[in-house]
Amino acid sequence: MIKKRVVLTFPHEVVSQPVVYHLVKDHNLMINILRARVTPQERGRLVVEISGGRKELEAGIKYLAELNIDIKSLARDIKWHENRCIHCTVCIPHCPTDAISLNKDTMEVSFDKQKCIACELCIPACPYQAIEIVI
Ligand code: SF4
Ligand code: SF4
Numbered sequence: 001m002i003k004k005r006v007v008l009t010f011p012h013e014v015v016s017q018p019v020v021y022h023l024v025k026d027h028n029l030m031i032n033i034l035r036a037r038v039t040p041q042e043r044g045r046l047v048v049e050i051s052g053g054r055k056e057l058e059a060g061i062k063y064l065a066e067l068n069i070d071i072k073s074l075a076r077d078i079k080w081h082e083n084r085c086i087h088c089t090v091c092i093p094h095c096p097t098d099a100i101s102l103n104k105d106t107m108e109v110s111f112d113k114q115k116c117i118a119c120e121l122c123i124p125a126c127p128y129q130a131i132e133i134v135i
Helices: 019-025 054-066
Strands: 002-010 030-038 044-052 070-073 077-080 100-103 108-111 131-134
Touching (some): 002 054, 019 030, 019 044, 019 054, 054 070
Antiparallel strands (some): 002 044, 030 044, 077 131, 100 108
């Protein structure tokens, strides 16, 4: 049994399709949905743990790729460098779990490691390299 934690980004034309159902029924995979979000542009983002046999997993990933669903593996850990952060808030809309948030009273950004699922989505968004992957 292989277990993978991945971020799936759905193009808008696929958002309404029963993709998880097909992964379970047609590919015999177990799907644990950790986070789900649909943006105003109707791009869907799902953070899931997928478990199953190697062949089933490969077939399931092929099925996702055929639907033009972007698949990203989760990194091991994420570090936020408070000293590099200028609290510009650019990263906040990219975070599916609210691990990065803005205190509206102080207008300061903070990072909650407990909420971070290491999806890496905030990393390319930060212009100051204040967030990085720790291997
Ligand atoms: S990696 Fe970044 S975007 Fe992903 S959950 Fe952690 S803080 Fe949020
Ligand atoms: S994008 Fe970078 S600099 Fe801006 S708030 Fe997020 S971590 Fe801080």
